[in-house]
Amino acid sequence: MHKEIIVIGSGPAGIEAARAAATAGAHVTLVGDGPVGGRAGWHSLLPSKVWLTAAD
Structure with missing residues (x-):
């Protein structure tokens, strides 16, 4: 199979x-x-930011 772009x-x-x-x-x-x-979205940054915002 031919690929044009691989990211x-x-x-x-x-x-x-x-x-x-x-x-x-x-x-x-x-x-x-x-x-x-x-x-970040699965293990570290995002969940803690959501919890901190919800706690305020």
Whole structure:
């Protein structure tokens, strides 16, 4: 199978790059070794920020 673009990294920048390329009509493969969207949204930053905001 022929790939036009391969994006390495499934964090926020990788997802945005893949989305932009796909929107432009390219066939894109996204390769990552962690959760899609990056580690922060799943394991560290986002949940703590939501809890702190909810506590106020």
